[in-house]
């Protein structure tokens with residue numbers, strides 16, 4: 001088996017597969033190395049942002065068309081915010097999003113990538129170590145094998161190896177969030193095609209979500225900044241069960257529901273500031289670059305956007321034969337140029353709105369009584 005490539009991509013989640021797709025027509029030889037075998041579970045709310053088809057379409061229109069063909073997905077057209085005083089505000093998406101279980105969505109992306117002639121996919125291969133030097137990179141895998149390349153794109157998630165070795169200073173657990181989720185059937189009174197966010201007073205600045213899946217199943221969960229989970233000494237699984245069993249509104253809706261499997265949790269590395277996410281011979285993407293929305297906890301779209309830009313930047317590195325720290329900075333600049341402005345607004349929401357029940361109540365009432373406010377909010381989604 002070939003062991004020397006132009007580019008190594010570590011991790012085959014949304015960031016890694018999108019980076020591979022973006023390199024599809026580059027003529028470069030690419031290795032995508034993933035520790036799991038697909039379909040693999042990924043703890044997530046499964047809500048795929050509405051702009052994801054566009055990200056794929058800008059790489060190749062046929063990728064966007066292929067996404068439409070996924071059958072096991074639930075379209076969503078409305079976002080419902082339920083304020084602490086239980087006032088509900090419905091905002092129609094400008095474009096429909098979807099909810100799709102991650103094993104289905106991630107396998108779709110990997111299958112799409114597997115059609116690329118220039119890509120070699122290694123699954124079931126854990127990367128244990130990464131070495132970078134002036135001439136290239138070398139990764140060593142669990143069984144002692146070494147794979148080399150001129151450049152590495154680190155897409156191995158929040159607890160992966162690339163962030164830990166190549167940019168240890170950007171791993172800041174106290175600046176992240178933690179979230180837990182479980183699958184249910186039999187939840188009552190579900191609004192049609194709606195993502196529900198419940199801002200319960202005792203859970204702020206966190207929230208409880210209910211997202212619809214095909215077949216009248218649901219992904220429900222809660223998320224909260226990890227610093228608050230620690231300071232309040234919370235066990236999020238217990239907190240979630242308590243809400244399901246005792247909350248006067250949510251409890252009633254879950255009264256006949258059954259949970260499928262267990263409640264599972266994971267860490268979310270939030271995009272709280274600009275960090276240095278590239279260096280000589282490497283770039284980091286998605287959760288490895290801490291790009292999760294600080295207010296909503298969504299990260300799939302940013303993972304795919306960063307994967308796409310990293311793929312394009314990699315092709316540029318080969319065209320110019322420049323892999324220097326200085327040249328890589330254009331990846332950071334392009335990505336932050338695209339994401340930072342709207343992210344700053346989400347930071348304001350996180351710092352000023354989500355902590356304050358009175359402001360959330362007011363926002364919900366104002367949105368219900370004023371269509372211009374609803375329109376402005378819809379534009380932000």
Ligand SMILES: Cc1cc2nc3c(=O)[nH]c(=O)nc-3n(C[C@H](O)[C@H](O)[C@H](O)COP(=O)(O)OP(=O)(O)OC[C@H]3O[C@@H](n4cnc5c(N)ncnc54)[C@H](O)[C@@H]3O)c2cc1C
Pocket residue numbers: 010011012013014015016033034035036042043044045046047048049125126127128155156157158159160161179180181221265266267268285286287288292297298299300301303
């Ligand atoms: C509970 C919860 C709910 C969430 N809900 C949503 C949501 O509804 N919508 C949304 O947009 N975002 C959501 N997110 C965030 C979203 O899951 C992530 O932002 C997204 O998965 C990031 O994609 P990624 O490709 O960067 O990383 P990942 O999806 O984590 O993929 C990384 C890949 O790298 C592999 N890997 C890791 N280490 C190694 C190694 N050493 N060697 C080889 N391979 C390795 C992993 O197996 C994995 O396949 C949620 C997160 C959590 C925890």
